[in-house]
Amino acid sequence: MRNKFLGTGEKGYHPIRKIMVCISGLRYAIRYDFSVSYKVLLSISTLVACFLLRQWIDFLLIMAATALMLIAEMFNSAIEALCDFIETHENHKIKVIKDISAAAAGISILLWGTILIVELSRLWAVLCA
Numbered sequence: 001m002r003n004k005f006l007g008t009g010e011k012g013y014h015p016i017r018k019i020m021v022c023i024s025g026l027r028y029a030i031r032y033d034f035s036v037s038y039k040v041l042l043s044i045s046t047l048v049a050c051f052l053l054r055q056w057i058d059f060l061l062i063m064a065a066t067a068l069m070l071i072a073e074m075f076n077s078a079i080e081a082l083c084d085f086i087e088t089h090e091n092h093k094i095k096v097i098k099d100i101s102a103a104a105a106g107i108s109i110l111l112w113g114t115i116l117i118v119e120l121s122r123l124w125a126v127l128c129a
């Protein structure tokens with residue numbers, strides 16, 4: 001709960017605790033958000049195929065697209081949760097905030113989906129050759 005700008009809370013740098021916080025956030029996103037979990041599963045399957053076929057550039061491209069998609073999806077989920085926490089009723093301002101956040105996630109999903117489709121067809125071509 002320490003805020004480095006306000007100088008409140010526990011002092012010191014705790015790398016292990018930071019890693020645990022990241023793992024916890026990732027667990028929440030993958031476990032409770034189906035739209036994140038199925039995308040992660042699809043990415044991991046494609047990454048495994050690229051790894052086995054030694055397609056390193058494709059592997060890195062999918063890693064980058066997956067990371068971008070995950071970042072946008074998780075920020076979107078966090079913004080949605082915050083909106084729902086502060087406003088439980090219909091509110092036009094909340095609608096605007098959520099729509100902008102969803103659009104950002106949508107752009108990253110579009111990129112991720114395009115890259116995955118291209119990569120899957122490339123892998124298919126390599127396997128059939």
Ligand SMILES: Nc1ncnc2c1ncn2[C@@H]1O[C@H](COP(=O)(O)OP(=O)(O)OP(=O)(O)O)[C@@H](O)[C@H]1O
Pocket residue numbers: 035077080087088089090091092094095096098099102
């Ligand atoms: N309190 C609210 N007031 C006005 N509009 C809202 C409100 N909550 C949600 N909406 C509208 O409904 C849309 C969907 O919001 P919601 O919170 O259900 O997310 P979602 O699209 O279901 O996301 P996810 O699938 O990740 O849960 C928003 O983009 C917004 O347009």
